[in-house]
Amino acid sequence: MGSAPFEPVNWVGINANDNLQRKMTHMQTKQFRAVWVETDNHGQVKIDKRYGIIKGRFFLPININNFSYPAWLAPSFPMHEWCDKNDIPTLATIDMTQLRAAHYIEWFTKRGFYDERQTQTAWSDSEPPATGLYFVGDRLIVICPKQPNQIDEAS
Numbered sequence: 001m002g003s004a005p006f007e008p009v010n011w012v013g014i015n016a017n018d019n020l021q022r023k024m025t026h027m028q029t030k031q032f033r034a035v036w037v038e039t040d041n042h043g044q045v046k047i048d049k050r051y052g053i054i055k056g057r058f059f060l061p062i063n064i065n066n067f068s069y070p071a072w073l074a075p076s077f078p079m080h081e082w083c084d085k086n087d088i089p090t091l092a093t094i095d096m097t098q099l100r101a102a103h104y105i106e107w108f109t110k111r112g113f114y115d116e117r118q119t120q121t122a123w124s125d126s127e128p129p130a131t132g133l134y135f136v137g138d139r140l141i142v143i144c145p146k147q148p149n150q151i152d153e154a155s
Contacts, residue, residue, distance in 0.1 A: 001059040001082040001142060006070045011058065027052060059142050062090055080140040085128050091143070095136055102133040102140075 002011045011020040034048035059082040060067055069075045083090050134141050 001144065003061060008072070062141065063093065082142040082144055085131055085143045085145060088128065091128055094141065098136045099129065099134050102135055
């Protein structure tokens, strides 16, 4: 989930300490360092080039205006939305009659056959939806708890 300014350190998971900058640094310095591998036919071989594929989703604050893709992110990369579960005025802009909780597999990929199996989510002004991943039609939204260090988009 991203917040302005949209640098990697400001893209966090549900756990605010789990940011994109930290993940990328760990991957580059720990997981992708050079290693020596013993082979049957060639003795020790140094592997110092590896390729990684990172799969995930990026979420912008719901109803954000004038978002410009950062230079490090391809403009063709699909963006989704997130909303603080306590932001009742913004939640009220979502068509809750169409809101359905996503199946855990849908965190990674949209699977149409879940559309008819998942029930619609009940919601009232006194009880917002639980945190999690939801679909409103094909629109993907994460409703999350407010992060203690989250930047206030209104300021």
